[in-house]
Amino acid sequence: MSVNPTVALALDFGGTKTEAALVDESGRVVAGTRFRQSTGGAANSAQLSAAVTSVVQRAVAAMPAGATLLGVGIGSAGPVHAVGDLVSPLNLPVWRRFALRDLVADQVAKRFPDVPVVLRMDGLCITLAEHWVGAARGYNNVMGMIVSTGIGGGLILDGRTVSGPTGNAGHIGHVEVAGFDDPCACGGRGCVEAIASGPKTVAWARSQGWHGATGEDLAASFAQGDVIASAAFRRSGRAIGQAIASATSLVDLDVVVIGGGFSNATPVLFDHVREAVATRGEFDFVTKVQVLPSGLSGDGPLIGAAALVHRAEMVTPN
Amino acid sequence: MSVNPTVALALDFGGTKTEAALVDESGRVVAGTRFRQSTGGAANSAQLSAAVTSVVQRAVAAMPAGATLLGVGIGSAGPVHAVGDLVSPLNLPVWRRFALRDLVADQVAKRFPDVPVVLRMDGLCITLAEHWVGAARGYNNVMGMIVSTGIGGGLILDGRTVSGPTGNAGHIGHVEVAGFDDPCACGGRGCVEAIASGPKTVAWARSQGWHGATGEDLAASFAQGDVIASAAFRRSGRAIGQAIASATSLVDLDVVVIGGGFSNATPVLFDHVREAVATRGEFDFVTKVQVLPSGLSGDGPLIGAAALVHRAEMVTPN
Missing domain, CATH: 3.30.420.40 (ATPase, nucleotide binding domain)
Known part of the structure; x- marks a missing residue:
């Protein structure tokens, strides 16, 4: 990793867990910046929000000195709505048309007010990761x-x-x-x-x-x-x-x-x-x-979410 | 139709017939410019080529005085190869990887040497026609x-x-x-x-x-x-x-x-x-x-082939 890296904050939100990490321009998770919380069908909406807030805040706090935050990429379990503003994860019925993108954007904006925040389905993020650093x-x-x-x-x-x-x-x-x-x-x-x-x-x-x-x-x-x-x-x-x-x-x-x-x-x-x-x-x-x-490690979902930022030229806009 | 129209030469090539016509910028077949020949599984390759050549030459000859030929669009029965250079129409086994685009281009070039010639599957052309003047x-x-x-x-x-x-x-x-x-x-x-x-x-x-x-x-x-x-x-x-x-x-x-x-x-x-x-x-x-x-008339396949020219900004290049 270079001394002054340009990173994306990646969030993977799924039916059993949510993870956040910083991912550099070469598609690697920055050491020590990956955080995880469980989700699950038994959680209520506030607990889901708290899990997301927790991992996002910890990843923000882990920003290395001198690093630049290029943007935030979110991969979410689907279905989604309005091309990435709202999510209705099939296995988490307490969230229907939930504004996950805004929740994350609000957390990040406290320290980085002007970075883009993009959300897409997790399956698309995995595909971007395979294209970037994997088998595709x-x-x-x-x-x-x-x-x-x-x-x-x-x-x-x-x-x-x-x-x-x-x-x-x-x-x-x-x-x-x-x-x-x-x-x-x-x-x-x-x-x-x-x-x-x-x-x-x-x-x-x-x-x-x-x-x-x-x-x-x-x-x-x-x-x-x-x-x-x-x-x-x-x-x-x-x-x-x-x-x-x-x-x-x-x-x-x-x-x-x-x-x-x-x-x-x-x-x-x-x-x-x-x-x-x-x-x-x-x-x-x-x-x-x-x-x-797949040519991906267990970091694949996070790398894919980060690809929404680092490979933004491939991502069809909303 | 305006006095000096800008037209596309459209060719529809199918398993039972081939047709050519001139189509104006509003998606209308220019009166008196539509020509048809039968094809069919019993035809040999030379007969298929002759049918195409005949309708293309007659459409070229029908160009109104003062009209501008913007390009040639071809809709063909598939499968195709090399994104529109070669065709293998399923019901015409004598043509396999046949260079239909070049055959048409050579005919048109005799009078119009510099116009683009684009071929796509007939199903895509119909879809373009529905988007242009039909139900989509x-x-x-x-x-x-x-x-x-x-x-x-x-x-x-x-x-x-x-x-x-x-x-x-x-x-x-x-x-x-x-x-x-x-x-x-x-x-x-x-x-x-x-x-x-x-x-x-x-x-x-x-x-x-x-x-x-x-x-x-x-x-x-x-x-x-x-x-x-x-x-x-x-x-x-x-x-x-x-x-x-x-x-x-x-x-x-x-x-x-x-x-x-x-x-x-x-x-x-x-x-x-x-x-x-x-x-x-x-x-x-x-x-x-x-x-x-469908919102199309019987001109739909020709209008769709012409859309490859008139709506070229929608057509993903080769």
């Missing part, structure tokens, strides 16, 4: 995906982020998958999130007679040759691949990068994803899409 | 759809066309639909084109005991209260709506405009489309999408 470097048409307790994502097309008129572009988890009909939390049926998230994959394996409880258990069973675990990863991997094939048909992607806890369960998951994409053999513009594992 | 005027996030012998489309996001790295963005027909598993010509299964195109809808109705042969027959049966025809429109309409819900989840659309012969069969088709979108009740960014019938 050098590509202009990228979908980032998180496969974890849910399935989310974000889009970069022609080198620019896609937010859409409400800020919710990138909800790949709610793209349907043929051959399935499982009810989804969104009200639809057969969305890939309703089939292939970690918990849904585990639930399917249990319905077939497997006795574990978590994605980690399922990975362990798979490593031991368990037939149901193998079938479960095949089923979910193919569903994810089908959703990727649909997305590529619609927006003509170069690369899809998949991260999130459940995506690390076994590399075989990626084999099944790629098999499903390969079935679209008549359309080389579909089968050409590369499917890669 | 005033919206920045638009998907155009054609529901006919196949299902195609195009995307405008944040006021700019989306082509993708190969030029094939907008293939909504190959977005999968949950609850179906029909084999598709692309190699996949359950794509909306494999379920809800005119011929596929007719085939399903016949499989249920209906005895007609065409989409028009099916519309006539529906008008007479036929139960199978009613079920067929419901099935296809809901499948189209499901694909629209997936697309809106992914790219956050304001409006979807549907044209094409089969979309005109009955307004009830649109009711079923909207019903399927409405099931996504937890996500107002999905249910907010408007689904509208």
Whole structure:
């Protein structure tokens, strides 16, 4: 890090925790500036606000002497509204159309009154991070995906982020998958999130007679040759691949990068994803899409939020 | 039309016919400048080239005295390659990676050596036409759809066309639909084109005991209260709506405009489309999408090809 760094204050706000940190121009978290508080569906609105305020204030206080604060980037669980002014995180029902951007801006303005504050969906931030320092470097048409307790994502097309008129572009988890009909939390049926998230994959394996409880258990069973675990990863991997094939048909992607806890369960998951994409053999513009594992560390969400500031030229304005 | 109009030469190249015309700055075909030749899967490559050459030369010859040719816009059946240099129209197997743009450019250059020649997929051109003079005027996030012998489309996001790295963005027909598993010509299964195109809808109705042969027959049966025809429109309409819900989840659309012969069969088709979108009740960014019938005349494909020239500021470059 240079002596007088230019940094972004990054906030990642999710369903189970919120974190803030300072991130430098090379996409690295400044040592000693990362702070975390838990959130969770049991918290009330004041507790959520207090968690955000706490991590933001601590990150502000950690600004190195001589450093310049270029701006604030916020990645939030969605849906969002008004392209990043308001948030309604699906798993935190006490916040609906909550003005998270203003809450953060007010905290930061006490010491830095004039810096820009930009909020986008967390899936878009992850995608920016993959493009900046991860597996999607050098590509202009990228979908980032998180496969974890849910399935989310974000889009970069022609080198620019896609937010859409409400800020919710990138909800790949709610793209349907043929051959399935499982009810989804969104009200639809057969969305890939309703089939292939970690918990849904585990639930399917249990319905077939497997006795574990978590994605980690399922990975362990798979490593031991368990037939149901193998079938479960095949089923979910193919569903994810089908959703990727649909997305590529619609927006003509170069690369899809998949991260999130459940995506690390076994590399075989990626084999099944790629098999499903390969079935679209008549359309080389579909089968050409590369499917890669995330190139990010655990700092990815914060780096992505910081990219809203450091790579602002890619971010479609409100 | 003004005395000294500025016009675009528009070419629409499809699986059954090709047409050329001059289109003025207000999005109108100049009277007496529209020419047509049939194409078709039985034609060899030389015949296809001759058809294109014929309509282009006749449109060039029809240039009014004093008119200025601003450029040439080509809408082609896809897939395409290299963002509009080469075409591989699915129903014309004698043309694979055929240099249609160069063929047209060479013809026009004989009289107008310096005009730009731009080719994009026909579905994108239709979408530009809807945005320019049709049902999508005033919206920045638009998907155009054609529901006919196949299902195609195009995307405008944040006021700019989306082509993708190969030029094939907008293939909504190959977005999968949950609850179906029909084999598709692309190699996949359950794509909306494999379920809800005119011929596929007719085939399903016949499989249920209906005895007609065409989409028009099916519309006539529906008008007479036929139960199978009613079920067929419901099935296809809901499948189209499901694909629209997936697309809106992914790219956050304001409006979807549907044209094409089969979309005109009955307004009830649109009711079923909207019903399927409405099931996504937890996500107002999905249910907010408007689904509208095309606002274009039969000149739509030519107006859209001309929009590549007259509205060049919206067209993402190669």
